[in-house]
Amino acid sequence: MRTRHLLILCCVFLLSIGSRNGLIAQNAPRVSPDNDATSARKVAASTANDAASNASQSDPRIGPGDLLELKVFGAPELGGTLRVSGAGEITVPLIGAEKVAGLSPEQAQKNLEQRLVSGGFLRDPHVNILVKEFATQGISVLGEVARPGIYPLLGSPRLFDALSAAGGATNRAGKMIYISRREDPSAGSAILLSQDPRQSLAQNVFLQPGDTVMVSRAGIVYVSGDVRTPGGYVMNNDENLTVLQAIALAQGLNPTASTKNVRIIRRKEGKLQEIPVELKQIMTAKAPDISLENEDVLFVPNSASKSAARRSLESVVQVATGLAIYRR
Structure with missing residues (x-):
């Protein structure tokens, strides 16, 4: 009798475990190969749409006055060369007026294809739009x-x-x-x-x-006075022109030039500053070469006339900039 009771209890216990596992299995979500394939297609489509959206944002946009070439595969009578109106629209056979301003050519193509399908004109249309002339986006x-x-x-x-x-x-x-x-x-x-x-x-x-x-606009340095070719010399963006280099660009000093009283005339905050240049010391490597700045005027006086050294700063600047020929 006791043995029979034990057997009954064991059977009941096993049945309860089995029924609970069955309920869990029924409630668990079922995953099938079809669901996996559908999910993969949705992810791929979403990724493609995002990529197309990002690409279309960087494409040129159609504007009023632009000249478009429209082609419909299998229906050449629907195509042609169309000018976008001031309202941003084009007139397409069967469809009528269609707004395209502000859209990329790819977006306008998709809109026209949808209009052809929804109107029952074509089942699977393929539209191509080429912008032949950008009238407003030069x-x-x-x-x-x-x-x-x-x-x-x-x-x-x-x-x-x-x-x-x-x-x-x-x-x-x-x-x-x-x-x-x-x-x-x-x-x-x-x-x-x-x-x-x-x-x-x-x-x-x-x-x-x-x-x-x-x-x-490149910087320029003026070389004026007793040099062979006075003028303005362009400083390219990656160059640092010095006094000796500027004199070399001016093809050197004349025989009558003085190495004394050479000076740089520089405009700072609307005022002219005079910077003395020890040209003889620089040429003999006894003094460092001086870097020039944009709009500087390097003036070399004539040794035969001391009056050149007494010229006003304004007159030197006017002569240097007025007679300058821009050189490279």
Whole structure:
């Protein structure tokens, strides 16, 4: 009798454990290969959409007055060359007016495809939009160029294309060029042009409609007085011009030049300062060479006339800057 009771208790205990495990199994979420595949497709689609969204934000935007070439695969009668109206719309056969201003070409293509499907005109349309001319998003070229202005460059313009359209750089142009984006000016870039042709080709970057190209102005040093070729000499952005280098650019001193009373005339806070230069000591390496700054005037007097040393600072500056020929 006691043995029978023990057997019954054991059976009840085992049945309770089995039923509890069964309930847990029923409540647990079921994972099937189909669910895994569906989840993977959703993640891939989400990633693709994010990538397309990020890419479209950096694409050029269509604006009023732009000239578009529309093509619909399998239905050439729906395509053609269209000009965006002042309201930012184009008129497409069967669809009618469609607003495209502010959109990238890819976004406008998708909108037209959806309109063709929703209207029951085509089942699986493929639309292509090419911007043939940006009327409102030309490239602005400013600074030290021959003809500053806005240039509607077609295709995929590069930096040198914009500089060429503006007539090239002036004699006062520096080596630094700044490029800013219309939509995000803080995301601009600075390019230091190299004299190496191979590096210059690598610096010929692509531009986008609406970009602004600013060519910097190089510093200049004036050499005046009894030198062979007085004039203004350009200081490139990566150069530090000294007194001896400036005299060398001016092709040296005349035989009648005096190494005494040589001076640098520098403008500081609206006032002219006179800095004496011991040229003879510098030329014999008994004194350090002096670095020049932008807009400095290096004046070398004539030994035959002491009156040159007594000239006023203002007259020296006027003569130096008035007769200067910018040289490199």
